[in-house]
Amino acid sequence: MQQKELTDTNREKVIEIKGLNKSFGDMKVLSSANLDLIKGENLVVLGKSGSGKSVLIKIIIGLLKPDIGMVNVLGKTVDQITYKELLKLRLRVGFSFQSSALYDSMTVKQNLEFPLIRNQRSLTKLETEKRIDEMLDAVGLLKTLNQMPSELSGGQRKRIGIARTLILQPEIMLYDEPSAGLDPITCIEINKLINDVQERFHTSAIIITHDLTCAKEVGNRIAMLVDGHFERQGTFEKVFNSGDEQAQAFYNYNFIQ
Amino acid sequence: MKTSDHSPKSAIKQPGKIAVWFLTIYDIYRFIIRFFKEALLPPYEFKEVMRQCYEIGYRSVLLISTTGFITGLVFTKQSRPSLSEFGATSWLPSLVGIALLRTLAPLLTGLIAAGKVGSSIGAELGSMNVTEQIDAMEVSATNPFKYLVVTRVLAATITMPILAFYTVMIGMLGSLLNVSINEGTSASAFFQSSLESITFLDITASTTKAILFGFTIGMVGCYQGYNSSKGTEGVGKAANASVVIAMFLIFVEEVVCVQFFSFFIT
Ligand SMILES: Nc1ncnc2c1ncn2[C@@H]1O[C@H](COP(=O)(O)OP(=O)(O)O)[C@@H](O)[C@H]1O
Numbered sequence: 001m002q003q004k005e006l007t008d009t010n011r012e013k014v015i016e017i018k019g020l021n022k023s024f025g026d027m028k029v030l031s032s033a034n035l036d037l038i039k040g041e042n043l044v045v046l047g048k049s050g051s052g053k054s055v056l057i058k059i060i061i062g063l064l065k066p067d068i069g070m071v072n073v074l075g076k077t078v079d080q081i082t083y084k085e086l087l088k089l090r091l092r093v094g095f096s097f098q099s100s101a102l103y104d105s106m107t108v109k110q111n112l113e114f115p116l117i118r119n120q121r122s123l124t125k126l127e128t129e130k131r132i133d134e135m136l137d138a139v140g141l142l143k144t145l146n147q148m149p150s151e152l153s154g155g156q157r158k159r160i161g162i163a164r165t166l167i168l169q170p171e172i173m174l175y176d177e178p179s180a181g182l183d184p185i186t187c188i189e190i191n192k193l194i195n196d197v198q199e200r201f202h203t204s205a206i207i208i209t210h211d212l213t214c215a216k217e218v219g220n221r222i223a224m225l226v227d228g229h230f231e232r233q234g235t236f237e238k239v240f241n242s243g244d245e246q247a248q249a250f251y252n253y254n255f256i257q
Numbered sequence: 258m259k260t261s262d263h264s265p266k267s268a269i270k271q272p273g274k275i276a277v278w279f280l281t282i283y284d285i286y287r288f289i290i291r292f293f294k295e296a297l298l299p300p301y302e303f304k305e306v307m308r309q310c311y312e313i314g315y316r317s318v319l320l321i322s323t324t325g326f327i328t329g330l331v332f333t334k335q336s337r338p339s340l341s342e343f344g345a346t347s348w349l350p351s352l353v354g355i356a357l358l359r360t361l362a363p364l365l366t367g368l369i370a371a372g373k374v375g376s377s378i379g380a381e382l383g384s385m386n387v388t389e390q391i392d393a394m395e396v397s398a399t400n401p402f403k404y405l406v407v408t409r410v411l412a413a414t415i416t417m418p419i420l421a422f423y424t425v426m427i428g429m430l431g432s433l434l435n436v437s438i439n440e441g442t443s444a445s446a447f448f449q450s451s452l453e454s455i456t457f458l459d460i461t462a463s464t465t466k467a468i469l470f471g472f473t474i475g476m477v478g479c480y481q482g483y484n485s486s487k488g489t490e491g492v493g494k495a496a497n498a499s500v501v502i503a504m505f506l507i508f509v510e511e512v513v514c515v516q517f518f519s520f521f522i523t
């Protein structure tokens with residue numbers, strides 16, 4: 001376990017969110033949310049389902065626009081850059097979907113090839129294949145190369161989705177509920193993968209989850225999303241020994257029940 | 258960028274029906290403009306366009322062959338009594354040729370493709386939208402509009418005139434079968450007399466219509482699928498709307514084109 005909050009000396013912020021508000025019609029989802037992601041850390045975002053966790057990272061990647069507030073990613077203000085610049089920024093930020101979102105008309109190989117050949121046109125066929133093999137190896141699924149997504153298990157689909165994201169060598173990874181709907185053993189594998197990715201590719205990551213085991217395993221720091229903003233931030237121990245009601249409820253549900 | 262967040266529904270707080278209508282029109286307008294912009298700018302997806310052309314042709318060729326053949330045959334059979342009153346059954350080949358080329362083939366092909374191709378484009382893009390595959394392309398820094406929409410619209414636009422001329426040929430064969438049984442006309446005489454009456458204007462008008470129908474089918478299917486509402490019923494709605502709207506527009510375009518080209522005939 002690696003509950004080490006990064007020291008103040010190397011606090012380079014790769015994502016900076018200030019006063020973020022987002023509503024859909026009359027429904028307020030995020031209100032004055034502030035959050036920073038520090039270079040090299042794994043930040044876990046905890047929150048009830050429907051609390052706006054997915055909305056938050058969709059705003060970070062520019063799939064949704066904030067109503068009010070500043071969202072700065074790698075020095076760029078996401079909602080104020082051109083579409084071309086946004087695509088360039090997205091090359092540096094990987095997004096792993098809750099639903100995996102694999103292209104179901106393509107094989108695993110074609111899924112990984114798709115973003116790669118369109119963004120790095122100078123790569124030769126051999127180099128492309130090498131990179132695909134390398135990524136599949138990193139997620140431990142080299143044998144699925146020519147399978148269709150429909151033939152894979154939920155955990156395998158998740159991992160292929162992560163491999164497809166990693167293939168562009170992003171600096172930041174955003175994981176949307178990486179272990180939701182998976183059995184405990186597969187969960188442990190995914191948690192291990194997330195830590196491997198951090199170590200091997202030196203990524204900074206936001207991991208969204210409502211699973212505390214996952215939070216404990218992968219998070220350097222935890223932030224709880226409650227009522228549209230981040231109440232408690234800090235190490236796992238700090239957040240859950242705070243006596244905060246919401247945090248306690250989460251803890252009890254996961255570990256005591 | 259995907260417009261899910263800026264769709265007419267979320268653009269204003271509680272827009273009235275008329276406002277929604279205008280916003281939808283504006284949205285469609287932007288969709289079409291974006292198509293031309295992205296189709297012209299590199300990089301191009303040649304391989305995917307070819308694949309889509311093949312898919313469209315492959316999907317509709319059997320149905321078009323059957324209906325085209327039957328149309329030619331039945332049209333000839335039904336026209337014979339009127340012509341034979343004037344002892345003019347020898348005009349059958351040219352009558353059928355002109356009717357097929359000017360109206361029957363483009364219209365028939367367009368309607369069949371709207372049902373067969375339009376619905377599958379709508380359903381395919383709709384389900385990709387629902388399962389976040391379009392968003393996945395978006396976040397992996399590839400432009401889904403270019404890969405999904407531009408390729409399909411181009412493929413439909415290219416394929417439709419080819420399919421329409423194919424329908425003309427198949428329809429003529431149907432007609433030939435009927436004429437050779439009844440009048441004993443030989444194949445070469447049949448084609449000679451039907452081709453003689455066809456003008457360059459007929460071919461231009463027919464090609465224009467087919468291109469327009471193809472563009473319409475591709476555009477409507479892609480717009481409906483790309484902007485389908487999330488959820489399973491969104492896919493069905495997208496497929497259904499693709500067919501209904503495309504068929505309606507094809508009839509409107511047919512009328513407009515006939516009016517337009519009739520200026521040149523006199
Ligand atoms: N594109 C959208 N349009 C309208 N409402 C949305 C949209 N995306 C999310 N929501 C709403 O925002 C709320 C938060 O959703 P989400 O971020 O997906 O929750 P979660 O924390 O479970 O990931 C939900 O009530 C959801 O219905």
Ligand SMILES: [Mg+2]
Binds near residue numbers: 054176177
């Ligand atoms: Mg979610």
